[in-house]
Amino acid sequence: MTSQSDATRRFTPRPTDVVVGIDGSDTSSAALAWALREAQLREARLRLITAYGMPLLENTSIASAYREVHGKLRDIAADTVRSARAEVSGQGVEVVGAVIEGDAAGALISAAETAGLLVVGSRGLGGFTGRLLGSVSSALPGHAQCPVVVIPGAETKGRHKNRSHSDDVGHTGVVAGIDGSEPAAAAALDAAEYAHRRGLPLTLLRARPPVESYIPLPLTEWELEGLQSGIDSEAAWLGRYFPELNITARITDRQPVEVLANASDTAELVVLGNRGRGGFASLVLGSTSRSVVHHALGPVMIVPHDAGNPDARLSDRTDPEPDSSPAADSSKGS
Known part of the structure; x- marks a missing residue:
């Protein structure tokens, strides 16, 4: 225990x-x-x-x-x-x-x-x-x-008053962008620590991986199940270190900037890692980071990941989406 x-x-x-x-x-x-x-x-x-x-x-x-x-x-x-x-x-x-x-x-x-x-x-x-x-x-x-x-x-504050998407529910507490990568998991630890200090709930949000089409197709049931399984695994891992923390895991097929900007309207804090494999964190150092910061309605935290001196708690985490392909490795660069 x-x-x-x-x-x-x-x-x-x-x-x-x-x-x-x-x-x-x-x-x-x-x-x-x-x-x-x-x-x-x-x-x-x-x-x-x-x-x-x-x-x-x-x-x-x-x-x-x-x-x-x-x-x-x-x-x-x-x-x-x-x-x-x-x-x-x-x-x-x-x-x-x-x-x-x-x-x-x-x-x-x-x-x-x-x-x-x-x-x-x-x-x-x-x-x-x-x-x-x-x-x-x-x-x-x-x-x-x-x-x-x-x-x-x-x-x-309060600019997002008329939402048209059913998953645009108001998020309270702390929201962490998750994409299955170690850097995003490291950022989730910071998000959990912040939520624990302030007695707030934590929501893990997973956006769909980046797609080439300007009009992405809805996620299939198989894709939804895979993403949900991965984010549930991350929530269970965090729960072992923060057993008293109220953790919710959600997925969405919408674009990261829109999701995070909307979440920041009601959340106390939105947290992102500074790199990852897709969805949220791998885009933080590019145009997405500027867009999230520019459109955010509340505080945004961007957490660096030091691969040479990783957080010790990451050692007992199981990667929900192991991927050793060259394409995956290249997405982790800055």
């Missing part, structure tokens, strides 16, 4: 710090509030980071003008950190802040090397969140060494 204490065992423990990128925008404040709550539940230190870069001046030979602009930007960034620290002070967690001159994506990726979680807003005034839906949205999931959570703006 797996003990509850085994639920968090790994070959090498992750760092515990929760890092949040801030810039003073409303979305940044939402990210800060989310990160604070997670730091409290993890009993972890909260690190506030903001970055600023110097604009290109027409005549950089004017040293005094350059210094003046640099000083103002640095002061604005420092004020942003001070205000954020004041906002979260006295909340039962250690809080530290840092102002970094340079590229926002590089600062975040560097911070992720010593963090257990990285939290950012989906848009903002500039620096971190202003660029998040551009190049940074691809850089963070592909290069950050810890899970990345993207918090949408408050104005996005």
Whole structure:
């Protein structure tokens, strides 16, 4: 019998710090509030980071003008950190802040090397969140060494009001995208840990594998049975480590972006792995990741998978869809 204490065992423990990128925008404040709550539940230190870069001046030979602009930007960034620290002070967690001159994506990726979680807003005034839906949205999931959570703006909530699909039921708690691969299973562990910490139910969602046709045919009864068997196996494996967690396994023949964006309307968190064999996770580093983050109505977590230092709990998992073909192997690349 797996003990509850085994639920968090790994070959090498992750760092515990929760890092949040801030810039003073409303979305940044939402990210800060989310990160604070997670730091409290993890009993972890909260690190506030903001970055600023110097604009290109027409005549950089004017040293005094350059210094003046640099000083103002640095002061604005420092004020942003001070205000954020004041906002979260006295909340039962250690809080530290840092102002970094340079590229926002590089600062975040560097911070992720010593963090257990990285939290950012989906848009903002500039620096971190202003660029998040551009190049940074691809850089963070592909290069950050810890899970990345993207918090949408408050104005996005409740947009999916008129659903036409029968399987567009409201998902509460935590939703994890599953595709049968080890990276997706590793992400499901993070999803289960998050759900366990917050006392929430966990839903495992499996989308159909990618198809070439623009109008995919409905899944056959045989395909449905195979997919359901695989996702039920994943649910049973997670249940051994989280026996008190309410886990539901569902499949859909619809497209991953639509399914996950709709799920994020009511879910507390949507979780994806950063690679896999199809359906959800193998597409995260491409256009699907940008689309999910862009259209998400709630927080989305993208979890990296370190094949060289895998989670110890993966060792007793049975692959529900073993596939050693070259095509399957190629789908696991970034």
